[in-house]
Amino acid sequence: MAEKKTNGRAETAEAGAEARTIVHGQFIRDFSFENFMAQTKQWSIQDLKHEVSIQVHISKEAENRYVVSIKAGIDAKSKDKPAYLIELDYCGLFTVENMPENRLRAFLAVQCPHYMFPFVRRIVSDITRDGGFPPFNMDLIDFAANAQRQNRPASD
Numbered sequence: 001m002a003e004k005k006t007n008g009r010a011e012t013a014e015a016g017a018e019a020r021t022i023v024h025g026q027f028i029r030d031f032s033f034e035n036f037m038a039q040t041k042q043w044s045i046q047d048l049k050h051e052v053s054i055q056v057h058i059s060k061e062a063e064n065r066y067v068v069s070i071k072a073g074i075d076a077k078s079k080d081k082p083a084y085l086i087e088l089d090y091c092g093l094f095t096v097e098n099m100p101e102n103r104l105r106a107f108l109a110v111q112c113p114h115y116m117f118p119f120v121r122r123i124v125s126d127i128t129r130d131g132g133f134p135p136f137n138m139d140l141i142d143f144a145a146n147a148q149r150q151n152r153p154a155s156d
Contacts, residue, residue, distance in 0.1 A: 017098040021107075026116060028123070029069065030089040035131045036082040045133060048083060051075045054141055055150065058108045061093070068092045068112040070120050074136065076128075084131060086124060092116045109147040117141060 037045070057069040074086040094112055096104060121138045129135040 019099045020095075020097045021099075022095040022097075023115065024065075024093040024095065026090070026092045026119060028088065029091045030087070031123075032085070032087040033127050033131060034085040036084060037078070038132065045078050045083065047078060048133070048136075049077050050136060051077075052138060054146060056109055056113050056143065056146060058105075064097050065093070065095050066108055066112075068094060068108055068116070070113050070116055072120055072124065072138075074124060074138075076133070076136070084128070084133065086127065088120065088123060090116060090120050090123070106144075106147065109150075110143045113141070113143045113146075117143075 051074070053073040055071045057071065059067045059069075061067055069089055069091045072086070072088045072090070074084075076083040076085070092112055092115065094108070096107065099107060117140075125135040125137050
């Protein structure tokens with residue numbers, strides 16, 4: 001199957017129809033920032049360690065219309081004491097047309113979150129800075145590996 005890109009659209013030669021993606025919007029569905037250091041009045045920030053979890057969820061809204069959600073959790077600690085906790089559910093609304101069925105799931109689980117991730121990263125950076133911490137710039141995410149991990153059956 002040959003694929004070429006023109007003006008940001010992927011055209012599949014085998015199907016003869018041009019695959020088309022429309023991003024209708026992106027939005028925060030749910031957001032929480034808990035600043036434990038402010039609550040305890042301990043502002044000695046040393047060696048912040050971050051534990052990051054990322055999950056991608058896909059739901060079908062209508063014919064060719066999907067909601068892709070990135071759920072990010074960031075748990076930061078300083079000297080093994082909680083510093084802050086962020087929980088973010090960031091969504092994108094996409095229409096995908098003329099995409100072969102065998103490529104659709106991978107496209108929604110990998111490419112759509114790839115489009116959305118810079119916005120997630122910016123929200124996390126801004127809230128940590130506004131919360132009195134150094135801005136936390138999340139590392140880039142390999143959404144292909146993430147999708148493989150989420151689709152792997154649980155071991156016994």
